[in-house]
Amino acid sequence: MTASPQLELTTAPFLHRGLSTRRVMFEVLASLVPVVAAAIYFFGLAAVLLVLAATAGAVLVEWAFDAQGTRALRDGSALLTGVLLALTLPPSLPMWMAFLGGAIGIGLGKTIWGGLGHNLFNPALVGRAFLQAAFPTAMTTWARPGLSFAEIRPATLAWPFMKPAADVVTTATPLGLAKFDHQYTGLWPLLAGTTAGSLGETAGLVLIACGLWLAIRRVFDWRLPVSTLLSVAFFSALLRAFGGEAYPGPAFMLCSGGLLLGAVYMVTDPVTTPLTPRGAWIFGAGCGLLVVLIRVFGGLPEGVMYAILLMNAVTPLINRYTQPRVFGGEGR
Amino acid sequence: MAALRRTLTFRHGVHPDEHKEATCRLPIQRMPFVDEYVLPLSQHIGRPAKPVVRPGQRVQRGELIAEPDGFVSSAVHSPVTGTVAAIEMRPHPTGRKMEAIVVRADPFASQRFVRRSDRPREDMEPDEIVAAIQRAGIVGLGGAAFPSHVKLKVPPGKRVRFAILNGCECEPYLTADHRTMAERPRAVLRGLELIMKVTGAERGYIGVEVNKPDAIARLREEIPDGMPITVVPLAVKYPQGAEKALIDAIFHKEVPTGKLPLDLEIVVQNVGTAAAIADLFATGQPLIERVVTVSGPGVRRPANLLVPIGTPVRAVLEHCGGLLPSTRQVVLGGPMMGHAQKDLDVPVVKGTSGVIALDRLAPVTDEQPCIRCGRCLEACPMFLNPSLLATLARAERVADLKEHHILDCYECASCSFVCPSHIPLVQLMRVGKALVRERGSN
Ligand code: SF4
Ligand code: SF4
Numbered sequence: 076m077t078a079s080p081q082l083e084l085t086t087a088p089f090l091h092r093g094l095s096t097r098r099v100m101f102e103v104l105a106s107l108v109p110v111v112a113a114a115i116y117f118f119g120l121a122a123v124l125l126v127l128a129a130t131a132g133a134v135l136v137e138w139a140f141d142a143q144g145t146r147a148l149r150d151g152s153a154l155l156t157g158v159l160l161a162l163t164l165p166p167s168l169p170m171w172m173a174f175l176g177g178a179i180g181i182g183l184g185k186t187i188w189g190g191l192g193h194n195l196f197n198p199a200l201v202g203r204a205f206l207q208a209a210f211p212t213a214m215t216t217w218a219r220p221g222l223s224f225a226e227i228r229p230a231t232l233a234w235p236f237m238k239p240a241a242d243v244v245t246t247a248t249p250l251g252l253a254k255f256d257h258q259y260t261g262l263w264p265l266l267a268g269t270t271a272g273s274l275g276e277t278a279g280l281v282l283i284a285c286g287l288w289l290a291i292r293r294v295f296d297w298r299l300p301v302s303t304l305l306s307v308a309f310f311s312a313l314l315r316a317f318g319g320e321a322y323p324g325p326a327f328m329l330c331s332g333g334l335l336l337g338a339v340y341m342v343t344d345p346v347t348t349p350l351t352p353r354g355a356w357i358f359g360a361g362c363g364l365l366v367v368l369i370r371v372f373g374g375l376p377e378g379v380m381y382a383i384l385l386m387n388a389v390t391p392l393i394n395r396y397t398q399p400r401v402f403g404g405e406g407r
Numbered sequence: 408m409a410a411l412r413r414t415l416t417f418r419h420g421v422h423p424d425e426h427k428e429a430t431c432r433l434p435i436q437r438m439p440f441v442d443e444y445v446l447p448l449s450q451h452i453g454r455p456a457k458p459v460v461r462p463g464q465r466v467q468r469g470e471l472i473a474e475p476d477g478f479v480s481s482a483v484h485s486p487v488t489g490t491v492a493a494i495e496m497r498p499h500p501t502g503r504k505m506e507a508i509v510v511r512a513d514p515f516a517s518q519r520f521v522r523r524s525d526r527p528r529e530d531m532e533p534d535e536i537v538a539a540i541q542r543a544g545i546v547g548l549g550g551a552a553f554p555s556h557v558k559l560k561v562p563p564g565k566r567v568r569f570a571i572l573n574g575c576e577c578e579p580y581l582t583a584d585h586r587t588m589a590e591r592p593r594a595v596l597r598g599l600e601l602i603m604k605v606t607g608a609e610r611g612y613i614g615v616e617v618n619k620p621d622a623i624a625r626l627r628e629e630i631p632d633g634m635p636i637t638v639v640p641l642a643v644k645y646p647q648g649a650e651k652a653l654i655d656a657i658f659h660k661e662v663p664t665g666k667l668p669l670d671l672e673i674v675v676q677n678v679g680t681a682a683a684i685a686d687l688f689a690t691g692q693p694l695i696e697r698v699v700t701v702s703g704p705g706v707r708r709p710a711n712l713l714v715p716i717g718t719p720v721r722a723v724l725e726h727c728g729g730l731l732p733s734t735r736q737v738v739l740g741g742p743m744m745g746h747a748q749k750d751l752d753v754p755v756v757k758g759t760s761g762v763i764a765l766d767r768l769a770p771v772t773d774e775q776p777c778i779r780c781g782r783c784l785e786a787c788p789m790f791l792n793p794s795l796l797a798t799l800a801r802a803e804r805v806a807d808l809k810e811h812h813i814l815d816c817y818e819c820a821s822c823s824f825v826c827p828s829h830i831p832l833v834q835l836m837r838v839g840k841a842l843v844r845e846r847g848s849n
Contacts, residue, residue, distance in 0.1 A: 080705075080734040082749045084502075086834055088820035089742040089765055090423050090579060094782075094827040096775045150775065192776030192828075296781055350781035350794060401812040402651065402789040403661040 100151035106285045113278035118166040119224040128170040130157025132177025140186040159199035162275025167218035171235040176202040196387045217271040219246045246271045250332045250376035265330040276336040286339035295343035298355035303338045306363020337379040347387045354397040416642035417655040421821045429709040430582045444717030445754040447507040451546040453479035481554040482544040486695040486715035488516035500739045523691025533605045543693035549677035552758030568672040570608035574615040575648040578741025581761045583698040588622035592629040598681025611636040646819040650675045705734030705764025721751035733766040775828040783822035793822035793832045800839030813839045
């Protein structure tokens with residue numbers, strides 16, 4: 076033999092599809108670029124600052140509590156949590172709150188569970204739920220979109236724990252308008268992103284495109300967003316059919332609020348959602364039902380966050396009862 | 408979509424890169440004889456064969472040197488004319504040392520196989536044919552090396568209606584079956600006819616993945632008039648060559664868990680095995696050589712070789728120009744289910760379908776926590792939950808492992824192939840299966 080290379084012994088398979096958790100996270104992050112760009116387009120510098128603040132909080136806590144040094148940081152999941160959290164925040168939220176939300180999201184949402192893969196609840200939504208509980212006013216104050224890019228509202232730069240100046244020109248979100256004023260925003264503004272709302276939730280078309288891209292590349296399980304959206308459509312159509320015009324129709328329900336953002340980016344978090352295909356259908360159906368119930372009958376106009384968190388809690392149970400049927404086993 | 412649906416396949420599975428282009432057009436060539444051959448007594452699933460020769464004894468090419476020890480056992484023959492040099496422990500491709508008969512070739516012998524006059528006849532009774540196949544040492548050549556005669560003997564009260572030949576060759580790099588079908592379609596079809604005759608099957612099927620159009624065409628051309636044999640083109644997917652997946656692909660039927668294809672009145676054999684059976688009846692030649700694909704980025708001259716069983720892997724690689732210095736692993740079999748070697752003196756055995764030299768390690772070194780993405784579930788052809796089974800295996804929860812059907816796993820490694828967290832799932836399946844077998848009886 077010309078040269079006798081040093082041969083190594085490992086076990087089969089000797090090929091791998093080449094996917095890594097890091098790669099999965101970065102594919103999702105890459106798909107978020109247009110969403111963040113839309114947020115910046117509609118909400119200006121405030122969007123940049125909030126994304127930076129939330130990710131800084133998330134990444135800092137991940138780093139501080141990572142027993143393996145910086146290893147966990149490299150998988151990109153903390154970064155993803157930070158960006159996702161930022162996208163669920165109102166544009167006029169003070170930066171320090173976003174930072175705190177990111178820190179709590181990773182700390183209470185992931186680290187204390189044992190890190191990546193072990194958490195029960197979606198960390199970004201844990202961060203958001205914390206902010207909603209701690210700062211209910213700031214979390215429901217909606218700045219009107221369409222300021223010039225560099226214009227920063229004083230609230231954004233408010234000092235931590237100081238009362239922010241009440242200077243925001245506020246407005247209502249389409250869901251608020253629908254719930255409290257029975258005014259329905261048209262479909263086009265909802266899809267085009269010209270309405271008020273959280274940073275990443277208003278540009279419907281962008282979210283749909285990103286979702287399709289992720290589904291085609293099989294980055295996530297398409298059943299999860301599809302079942303969620305189908306379920307919302309089904310239950311709101313049901314209400315319409317039996318409850319009449321007083322209830323919002325399916326198209327409005329689907330395109331307003333955080334539903335598209337949640338369906339594409341939160342419902343599809345593999346860790347906190349069922350891993351069996353049948354479980355995915357059940358999870359989505361449950362999310363959709365809860366979204367409709369909370370939005371229509373609850374005290375708040377929006378319900379996506381609570382719907383997903385509640386279903387996260389049920390996920391282990393769903394997994395348990397939807398184990399796949401073995402090939403050649405009973406129950407085809 | 409309609410076109411996709413028309414190409415049959417099984418459900419789940421994975422799509423590794425095929426890597427077949429280096430060898431799929433290379434005709435099978437004979438590997439020259441070497442000085443020494445190592446013939447492990449265990450080259451098949453079941454009990455090892457029993458030697459019937461002594462050191463120092465002269466043997467002819469094709470002569471029986473070890474006989475089957477029981478029904479689930481198969482014979483071994485000398486691949487060359489020469490002398491028995493030793494019967495001793497030698498490295499085996501599975502990584503252990505095993506008892507083997509070492510035969511030194513006679514440098515002056517012609518090494519031409521002499522056509523036997525006592526070859527088995529096709530008009531023999533099925534039982535006699537089955538016995539002849541066992542005596543000829545014919546085992547499954549697809550990789551698992553299950554003794555062929557065991558599957559061909561239909562137990563009383565059972566019957567076989569369909570005989571399937573497995574021509575999928577779904578493992579990356581391998582093209583030995585492809586070349587056999589393209590170059591020797593008649594032998595393959597003769598073998599299938601014999602299998603149908605022995606088992607009483609009414610219909611024969613040959614499942615071939617559509618990446619071998621020439622093989623499909625050649626087989627179709629050569630089907631004798633009136634023979635109820637169908638060549639079934641199948642979509643390209645791994646592990647379609649696994650018996651249960653193949654049956655699912657062709658018949659859309661699931662072999663019930665814990666049962667065999669026989670329970671669906673089906674028998675499955677590999678195409679190379681069929682050709683070996685045909686050769687046995689044509690010339691009396693027992694299984695003393697097989698087609699091996701030598702390929703991979705570490706091989707200078709990839710080839711499809713007809714290799715005498717027992718040839719050291721080192722000699723096979725040297726014949727192909729040797730290894731490139733960048734080679735990191737030499738795998739016997741395919742890269743999904745094969746075995747890595749550190750000792751190139753191991754012999755080619757009956758189950759060796761390929762010698763694959765790879766230049767980089769599979770990146771399964773950096774294990775991350777399971778992110779429960781479900782990719783392993785979508786890959787598993789047995790519809791298992793590898794992520795759950797891996798956790799249960801680590802926790803040694805034997806009862807739960809059994810309940811979640813770990814014994815149905817046939818270690819195809821599809822789950823490991825897709826896992827983005829690089830969890831060694833198939834190894835954990837092996838651990839889990841061993842646990843259940845050891846302690847699961849209660
Ligand atoms: S493929 Fe790997 S990471 Fe995904 S669920 Fe299976 S074991 Fe977990
Ligand atoms: S669990 Fe077993 S049968 Fe299923 S993919 Fe993994 S190795 Fe293959």
